[in-house]
Amino acid sequence: GPKDIVATVAGDAKLTTLAGLLKSSGLDKELAGENKFTVLAPTDDAFAKLSESTLESLSKPENKAQLRQILVGHVIAGETSSCCLKDGQVVKAINGAEIKVALKDGKVLLNGATVVASNVQTANGMVHTIDTVLVPGSAAGE
Numbered sequence: 001g002p003k004d005i006v007a008t009v010a011g012d013a014k015l016t017t018l019a020g021l022l023k024s025s026g027l028d029k030e031l032a033g034e035n036k037f038t039v040l041a042p043t044d045d046a047f048a049k050l051s052e053s054t055l056e057s058l059s060k061p062e063n064k065a066q067l068r069q070i071l072v073g074h075v076i077a078g079e080t081s082s083c084c085l086k087d088g089q090v091v092k093a094i095n096g097a098e099i100k101v102a103l104k105d106g107k108v109l110l111n112g113a114t115v116v117a118s119n120v121q122t123a124n125g126m127v128h129t130i131d132t133v134l135v136p137g138s139a140a141g142e
Contacts, residue, residue: 017047037125038080082118
């Protein structure tokens with residue numbers, strides 16, 4: 001059958017940074033469970049847009065809480081297919097962060113991040129790949 005979210009992310013060559021960060025944050029355990037989630041998965045290129053120092057500091061054990069906070073901002077409870085998203089809709093991440101949906105030229109934008117691959121079905125939810133890391137308090141392209 002289909003793999004769970006974590007195995008799906010780990011198996012995607014464009015999501016190696018995310019796979020590693022899920023592990024170091026401990027979030028991989030939760031996302032491999034029974035609960036259904038939708039994960040907005042920033043690509044390696046998306047993480048590369050962050051400064052090296054930011055990435056480095058997020059990977060440190062003492063910043064696990066901060067890393068976790070950023071990552072859970074990419075996780076929505078339940079299964080959300082991109083075709084069900086409406087322009088102007090706001091979806092909430094599991095940490096309460098609001099993610100604004102915009103539909104533009106046939107593309108789905110989430111807080112300004114473009115969905116580059118959508119509706120990857122997993123055993124316990126969906127993965128949508130995005131081209132920008134959603135950093136709390138900053139909406140890209142605004």
